[in-house]
Amino acid sequence: MKNNWQLVHQERQALAEDLASLTDAQWSVASSCVAWDVHDVVAHLTGSAGTTRRGFWVSLARAGFDFDRANAREVAAERAVTPAGTLRKYRASMTSTTRPPGPFITRLIEIVVHGEDIRRPLGIKRPVVNLTLEEALIYLSGDRLSGGRKRLAGLELTATDEGFTIGSGQVVLGPALSLLLVASGRPAALENLQGPGLSLLQERLNA
Incomplete structure (x- = not known):
């Protein structure tokens, strides 16, 4: 960016x-x-x-x-x-x-x-803004310092609202914002996601 x-x-x-x-x-x-x-x-x-x-x-x-x-x-x-x-x-x-x-x-x-x-x-809903989060998720998926690389290893993330996919492995699907939050270590956003890779991601976030 x-x-x-x-x-x-x-x-x-x-x-x-x-x-x-x-x-x-x-x-x-x-x-x-x-x-x-x-x-x-x-x-x-x-x-x-x-x-x-x-x-x-x-x-x-x-x-x-x-x-x-x-x-x-x-x-x-x-x-x-x-x-x-x-x-x-x-x-x-x-x-x-x-x-x-x-x-x-x-x-x-x-x-x-x-x-x-x-x-x-x-309980405040984020306002609608002109923002695409793909680049942010790509960065976190390779970032060791934040822990994003370790959290997302072996997972394929698909943003159902923005239409992009990053990574490979077990699939996790959901809104781009929720994917960004879990990539940043926020377990609360897990409730907005689904897919076979969700249990692995949850295990990593709660470790």
Whole structure:
């Protein structure tokens, strides 16, 4: 994918619109991202939008090259006292074109997946946007760092709504967004999938 920031920005804007209608109690709901509530995820997205390549490595080094510790520090720095304060910071970051190391497609994956980490536990349906997820799934299927390569090995994924197939092996079928979520390690999206490869995928996600 070329550096199409317009797609990233539209996803950030769509999430901001959903966040604006949440109650303070909903900001405290556990997200689909392990150990983080909705407020934490928004703080992480805000921090990530402002992270440069150099800043990423400096932060990681200060955290003893522990990704979880670096993320926790980022969340603590960007999480305001109130949800309204954090939402203001998030909105201010939405049009940023700064990014940490890694292919550009990871910027789109991050906002789409974390957006669903927030929406799904709250029962919010993702708005219809002009977005194809094939390239994102192809990337994750070969990515060791995120664990996507291991999760998807020996599986053939077919997006029933977008009409593409990637990989080979036992078949898993379902909406492209749900395939992207399971490829990113989110077991909650398994309920939207079917096929003979589903049991293997479920075993890997719940291991």
